[in-house]
Amino acid sequence: MNKLKQGFTQIYTGNGKGKTTAALGQAVRAAGNGFRSYILMLMKEFPYNEVSALSALKDFITIEQVGKDDYVYRKELPPQEEIDKVKLALERAKQNMLSGNYELIILDEVLVATYFGLITAEDILPLINEKPFDVELILTGRYCPEELIDKADLVTEMKEVKHYYKKGILARRGIES
Amino acid sequence: MNKLKQGFTQIYTGNGKGKTTAALGQAVRAAGNGFRSYILMLMKEFPYNEVSALSALKDFITIEQVGKDDYVYRKELPPQEEIDKVKLALERAKQNMLSGNYELIILDEVLVATYFGLITAEDILPLINEKPFDVELILTGRYCPEELIDKADLVTEMKEVKHYYKKGILARRGIES
Numbered sequence: 001m002n003k004l005k006q007g008f009t010q011i012y013t014g015n016g017k018g019k020t021t022a023a024l025g026q027a028v029r030a031a032g033n034g035f036r037s038y039i040l041m042l043m044k045e046f047p048y049n050e051v052s053a054l055s056a057l058k059d060f061i062t063i064e065q066v067g068k069d070d071y072v073y074r075k076e077l078p079p080q081e082e083i084d085k086v087k088l089a090l091e092r093a094k095q096n097m098l099s100g101n102y103e104l105i106i107l108d109e110v111l112v113a114t115y116f117g118l119i120t121a122e123d124i125l126p127l128i129n130e131k132p133f134d135v136e137l138i139l140t141g142r143y144c145p146e147e148l149i150d151k152a153d154l155v156t157e158m159k160e161v162k163h164y165y166k167k168g169i170l171a172r173r174g175i176e177s
Numbered sequence: 178m179n180k181l182k183q184g185f186t187q188i189y190t191g192n193g194k195g196k197t198t199a200a201l202g203q204a205v206r207a208a209g210n211g212f213r214s215y216i217l218m219l220m221k222e223f224p225y226n227e228v229s230a231l232s233a234l235k236d237f238i239t240i241e242q243v244g245k246d247d248y249v250y251r252k253e254l255p256p257q258e259e260i261d262k263v264k265l266a267l268e269r270a271k272q273n274m275l276s277g278n279y280e281l282i283i284l285d286e287v288l289v290a291t292y293f294g295l296i297t298a299e300d301i302l303p304l305i306n307e308k309p310f311d312v313e314l315i316l317t318g319r320y321c322p323e324e325l326i327d328k329a330d331l332v333t334e335m336k337e338v339k340h341y342y343k344k345g346i347l348a349r350r351g352i353e354s
Contacts, residue, residue, distance in 0.1 A: 004351065008341050010194070016333035018189055018199030021206060025198030025227070026352070028205060032226030033351030049209030050202070056233040103351070136352060155338035156193035162332040164185050174181065174210030174280070175203070175313060 002034035004103040007136035008153035009128050013111055013144035016158035023106045023138050024050055030136075031060035035103035038062045038096045040089055042109045042118070043069040049174055062102075064089065067118070078118050086118045094127050097135055104136045111141030111148070121145040128152070179211035181280040184313035185330035186305050190288055190321035193335035200283045200315050201227055207313075208237035212280035215239045215273045217266055219286045219295070220246040226351055239279075241266065244295070255295050263295045271304050274312055281313045288318030288325070298322040305329070 012019040020041075027037040037060065041048070045068045054061050066089040071078050090107070097105045107127070113119050124139065128151045131137050139148065149155050171177050189196040197218075204214040214237065218225070222245045231238050243266040248255050267284075274282045284304070290296050301316065305328045308314050316325065326332050348354050 002351065004349070006349065011338075012195055014336070016335075017187070017331060018195055018202075018333050018335065021202030022195030022199040022335075024202035024205055025195075025200070026202075028201055028230045029198060029225075029227040029354075030351045032228065032230030035351045048206075050206040051209065053205045053209030053234060053237070057230060060230070149339065152339060153341040154194060155340075156195050157336040157338050158193075158195065158199075159191070159334040159336050160332075161334050162326065162329060164330040172181070172183065174179065174207045174212045177206075 004035060004134050004136060007134050009131060010138045011144055011152045011155040012140045012158060013142060014157035014159050015142060016160040018158045019140040020108050023108055023140050027061050027104060027106060030104045031057050036060050037104035037106060038102045039106040039108060040093045041065045042086055042113050043067045048177060072116055078116060083118055086113060090123055097127060106138045109141045110139050111144045114145055115143035121147050124148060181212060181311050181313060184311050186308060187315045188321055188329045188332040189317045189335060190319060191334035191336050192319060193337040195335050196317040197285050200285055200317050204238050204281060204283060207281045208234050213237050213278060214281035214283060215279045216283040216285060217270045218242045219263055219290050220244045225354060249293055255293060260295055263290060267300055274304060283315045286318045287316050288321045291322055292320035298324050301325060
C-alpha cells in the first residue's frame, strides 16, 4: 500500500465554481497513486451524479452523504435533527481520519455548513488539530471562517469572474449537479 | 444516451490549485449522468496518476496526453516539433468536439500553452466559436488571454491565498501529480 509522506490541510473556498469538483478530482488523482479517500458530503442528501460515477473507484474512494439543505431555501434555521446528524457525521469523519485506512479525507461543504449554523468553526478545528502527519485533509465550501484559514496549509479561493447563472440559466444536471 | 441540453464554455485560470482537478471532477460528475468526455492534456507527456484512475471510467472518459514541458524548466522557447504536436492535437480535439460523440471537451493547460508560445489565443478561438450548442467546453491553465475571457460563458479564477509550496515543499505524488 502506498503511503502519503506528508499530508496537509487544504481549503477550497470562494464564490466561484470548482470547489467540490476540485476535491473529487483530487480523490481520483490520489486513487491513481493507490491512495484511499473518505469523502463526507454535507447538505447533499440526494443522489448526486458524482457518487454513482465514483463507484467505479470504490476500492479507493468511500463516499458518505449526510444532511439536507431544504431549510436554506426556506430561509429557516436548520432543525436540531440536521444539526445532530452533521455533528455525528463529523465525529465519524474524525474516526476515519484517525483509523489509518485513508490517505485523504474530504469534508465537502463543511465550510458553508458553518455559515448556515449547522456547526461552528470550533467543531472543525479538532479535525485540523488532530490530523495525522500522513493524511491530507480537504475542506470545501463558501464562507470559510477566518480561524480555519489561519490553521490551513493551503487555501485556494475559487473566484467567480464571469458566470452564465447571471444570464438566468439554472443548474444543469451532469454539470452543476 | 443522455444529451446535454445546453453547453457552455468554461475557463479555470489563476495561480491557485484546483484547475485541472476541477476539470477532472467535472468529467467524473458528467460520467455519473451518462455524459462522455474527451480530455486533451497538454504539456503533460508522462504518466499522471489521474489517467490510470480514470481508466475505471473508460466507457465515459477518453484521455489523450500530448506534449512535453521540459523546455519550460530550461527557460527555452518550445521546439517546433512540440508546437506542431500541440497544433495537431488541438485540431483532433476540434474534430472530437464536432463528432457528436462527446458532451464534454476538456483542454487541460491549453491556456498556459499560449503563455509558453506553443499556440496563440487565435488557435483556441475556433474551438469556442464552433462549439456545438449541446457540448460543454472547458479550458484550463494559468495566464488566460483576455480575448478568451471575453468569449467564455463562465470564468473562475483559482486564487492562491496560502500555499505550503512557499514553505519549501515540493510537489507530492498522488496529490499534486
